[in-house]
Amino acid sequence: MTEDAVHSDRARRARQLERFEREFGAARRLRRVRAPGRVNLIGEHTDYNDLPVLPMALQRDTAILFAPRDDARVRLVNLDARFGAREFELSASIAPFAAGDWGNYVKAAAEILAREHGVTRGFDGVVAGDVPAASGLSSSAALVVASALALRVANGLELESRAFADLCARGERYVGTQGGGMDQAICIHGRRGHAVRIDFAPLRLAPVAMPAEWRFVIANSLVVADKSGSARDAYNSRRASCERALGAVRDALGEPAARYPDLLAMHGEDELLAAGARVLAAEELARFRHVVGEGLRVERAVEAMRAGDERRFGELMDASHASLAGDYAVSCAELDRLTELQRAAGAAGARLTGAGFGGCTVALCRAERAPALLAALDERFYGPRGAASEAFVACASDGAHVEE
Ligand code: NG1
Numbered sequence: 001m002t003e004d005a006v007h008s009d010r011a012r013r014a015r016q017l018e019r020f021e022r023e024f025g026a027a028r029r030l031r032r033v034r035a036p037g038r039v040n041l042i043g044e045h046t047d048y049n050d051l052p053v054l055p056m057a058l059q060r061d062t063a064i065l066f067a068p069r070d071d072a073r074v075r076l077v078n079l080d081a082r083f084g085a086r087e088f089e090l091s092a093s094i095a096p097f098a099a100g101d102w103g104n105y106v107k108a109a110a111e112i113l114a115r116e117h118g119v120t121r122g123f124d125g126v127v128a129g130d131v132p133a134a135s136g137l138s139s140s141a142a143l144v145v146a147s148a149l150a151l152r153v154a155n156g157l158e159l160e161s162r163a164f165a166d167l168c169a170r171g172e173r174y175v176g177t178q179g180g181g182m183d184q185a186i187c188i189h190g191r192r193g194h195a196v197r198i199d200f201a202p203l204r205l206a207p208v209a210m211p212a213e214w215r216f217v218i219a220n221s222l223v224v225a226d227k228s229g230s231a232r233d234a235y236n237s238r239r240a241s242c243e244r245a246l247g248a249v250r251d252a253l254g255e256p257a258a259r260y261p262d263l264l265a266m267h268g269e270d271e272l273l274a275a276g277a278r279v280l281a282a283e284e285l286a287r288f289r290h291v292v293g294e295g296l297r298v299e300r301a302v303e304a305m306r307a308g309d310e311r312r313f314g315e316l317m318d319a320s321h322a323s324l325a326g327d328y329a330v331s332c333a334e335l336d337r338l339t340e341l342q343r344a345a346g347a348a349g350a351r352l353t354g355a356g357f358g359g360c361t362v363a364l365c366r367a368e369r370a371p372a373l374l375a376a377l378d379e380r381f382y383g384p385r386g387a388a389s390e391a392f393v394a395c396a397s398d399g400a401h402v403e404e
Contacts, residue, residue: 005059012063012079012128012130013032013065015079015128016032016063016065016079016126016128017030017065019077019079019126020065020067020124020125020126023075023077023085023124023126024067024075024124028067029067029068030065030066030067030404031065031066031067031068031150031153031402031404032063032064032065032066032402032403032404033063033064033066033146033149033150033153033400033401033402033403034061034062034063034146034400034401034403035061035062035063035141035142035143035145035146035149035187035188035399035400036057036058036059036060036061036131036142036187036190036397036398036399036400037057037058037060037061037062037131037137037138037139037141037142037187038055038056038057038058038137038138038141038182038183038186038187038190039055039056039058039137039216039218039353039360039362039394040053040054040055040182040186040353040354040362041054041055041056041195041216041301041317041353041362041364042054042294042297042298042301042316042317042320042351043055043182043294043295043297043298043301044294044320044324044328044330044351044352044353044354044355044356045238045242045290045291045294045324045328045330045355046180046291046294046295046298047179047180047181047182047198047200048178048179048180048181048239048242049180049242049246049259049260049291049295050199050200050201050259050260050261051200051260051261051264051291051294051295051298052197052198052199052200052295052298052299052302053182053186053197053198053298054195054196054197054198054208054298054301054302054305055182055183055186055195055196055198056186056190056194056195056196056210056216056394056396056397057186057187057189057190057191057196057396057397057398057399058131058137058394058395058397059394059395059397060129060130060131060132060137061129061130061131061142061146061397062127062128062129062131062139062142062143062146063127063128063129063146063403064076064125064126064127064128064146064147064149064150065125065126065128066123066124066125066126066150066154067123067124067125068121068122068123068153068154068155069121069122069123069124069154070121071121071122072089072090072091072120072121072122073087073088073089073090073122074087074088074089074090074106074110074122074123074125075087075122075123075124075125076103076106076124076125076126076127077125077126077127078102078126078127078128078129079126079127079128079129080127080128080129083102083127086101086102086103086106088103088106088107088110089122090110090113090114090119090120090121090122090151091111091114092111092114092115093111093115094107094110094111094114096174096175099176099229100226100229102143104174104175105140105143105144105147105172105175106143106144106147107174108144108147108171108172108173108174108175109144109145109147109148109151109168109171110122110147110151111171111174112148112167112168112170112171112174113148113151113152113155113157113167113171116167117155117157117159119151119152119154119155119157120155121151121154121155122151122154123150123151123154125150127143127146129142129143132220132360132390134224134225134226134358134359135220135224135225135354135358135359135360136225136352136353136354136355136356136358136359136360137218137353137354137359137360138183138186138187138354140172140175140183141168141172141183141184141187142187142400144168144171144172144184145168145184145187145188145400146400148164148167148168148171149400149401149402152164153402161188161189162185162202162203162205164188165181165184165185165187165188165189165203166181166184166203168184168187168188169181169183169184169185172184176232177232177235177236178235178236178239179235180200181198181200181203182198185198185203185205186198186399187399187400188399188400189205189399190396190397190398190399190400191207191396191398191399192396192397192398193209193210193396194207194208194209194210194396195207195208195210195305195396196208197298197302199261201259206302208302208305208306209306210305210396211305211308211310213366213367213368214305214308214310214364214365214366214367215364215365215366215367215369215370215393215394216362216363216364216393216394217342217347217362217363217364217365217370217373217374217377217391217392217393217394218353218360218361218362218391218392218393218394219338219342219360219361219362219363219377219381219390219391220359220360220390220391221332221334221335221338221358221359221360221361222334222385222387222390223332223334223335223357223358223359224358225354225355225356225357225358225359226357226358230357231355231357231358234330234357235355235357238287238328238330241283241284241287242287242288242291244284245276245280245284245285245287245288245291246259246260246263246288248276248279248280248284249263249272249275249276249279249280249288250263251279252275252278252279253267253275260291260292260295261295264292264295264296269292269293269296272288272292273288273289273292276288276289276292286326286327286328286329287327287328289323289327290323290324290327290328293319293323293327294320294323297316297319297320300312300316301313301316301317304316310348310364310366311348313348313349313364314347314348314349314350314364315348315349316349317348317349317350317351317362317363317364318339318343318349318350318351320351321339321350321351321352321361324351324352324356325352328356330352330355330356330357331352331356332356332357332358334358335352335356335358335359335361337381338350338361338377338381339351339352339361339363341376341377341380341381342361342363342365342373342376342377343363344376345369345372345373345376345377346365346369346372346373347363347364347365347369347373348363348364348365348366349363349364350362350363350364351363362394370393373391374389374391374392374393377389377391378391
């Protein structure tokens with residue numbers, strides 16, 4: 001952590017403690033858990049197709065200061081005044097708050113832990129987070145994982161880390177998005193100074209060291225990706241298209257049980273796209289083309305990172321963005337504009353990150369170029385919109401943990 005970060009973390013702890021004592025009283029044994037947001041460097045809309053991704057955990061996170069209770073009540077307040085106090089009873093079937101309510105991410109963790117592991121003890125807690133919400137940086141997974149970790153501590157529940165990631169991924173579907181497993185896996189398995197290549201079904205994790213002179217700059221488009229409304233439906237419909245496309249192509253190739261990675265390994269990209277072109281309608285073929293190409297780009301990006309080949313990694317990011325904007329149709333004018341500005345300011349490559357429909361972009365540049373890139377975004381994107389800059393340099397961080 002930089003000195004600034006240490007100071008602001010200390011200040012946040014002090015505010016959390018003060019709030020805890022005001023809400024719930026003093027003199028209890030307090031614990032604290034933290035779970036980071038993430039930025040995905042490449043491999044978008046591949047996780048739910050069992051194809052790889054390459055994210056890293058961020059220095060921004062969600063922390064919960066809490067005291068376990070002897071009963072099943074969960075009581076929470078949030079340091080962010082936009083999010084009001086919430087409470088509920090732990091059980092294997094918990095009725096959700098209204099759609100989009102922040103408390104549903106806590107209920108998501110609680111319901112699955114009660115159902116699958118019989119946890120019965122709740123907690124009183126104060127939530128403090130600095131991952132921007134609804135921006136493709138997984139503030140949602142950070143809250144689900146932090147809540148699940150707090151409940152595990154309260155109930156003395158040991159779990160293997162991959163099983164825990166899988167549980168949190170399934171748990172988060174409580175909110176209605178049929179997400180893949182990337183966010184929770186990186187939130188739990190992030191490693192300082194590393195990106196992590198993640199493969200699915202079964203979950204496999206391979207840290208890749210970040211070349212020392214590389215910097216990833218994240219910029220918020222200021223367009224809110226509404227994950228409890230239209231963006232959720234658009235996301236779920238992409239996922240359904242990919243499943244239908246898989247079904248049609250594997251039937252055409254006579255491989256009834258194959259998943260995307262099996263098909264790629266057995267037939268290669270060209271043969272798969274040719275088969276797709278025979279049996280898929282135009283829109284489904286476009287979705288299929290994105291997924292197959294993006295899976296291969298992740299493999300190539302991992303090689304480029306290992307080789308320190310920034311130019312190659314940047315080209316793959318650009319190709320990823322073009323495919324997400326064209327074939328997958330999940331970009332928007334602001335995301336496109338940010339990627340153009342980042343390239344013009346000297347980035348090796350830039351792309352939207354996360355599900356899209358708004359949220360953030362990520363760009364790769366060398367360390368010495370990062371200040372110029374941030375200045376260009378301020379001057380040409382945020383300034384004209386009368387907004388304060390929402391761009392920052394990502395710092396590859398450790399995954400979720402119990403802090404005290
Ligand atoms: P965001 O919208 O960035 O949290 C979503 C999914 C991921 C993955 C990406 C697209 C959830 C919780 N997360 O991420 O699993 O599919 O989109 O690559 O739905």
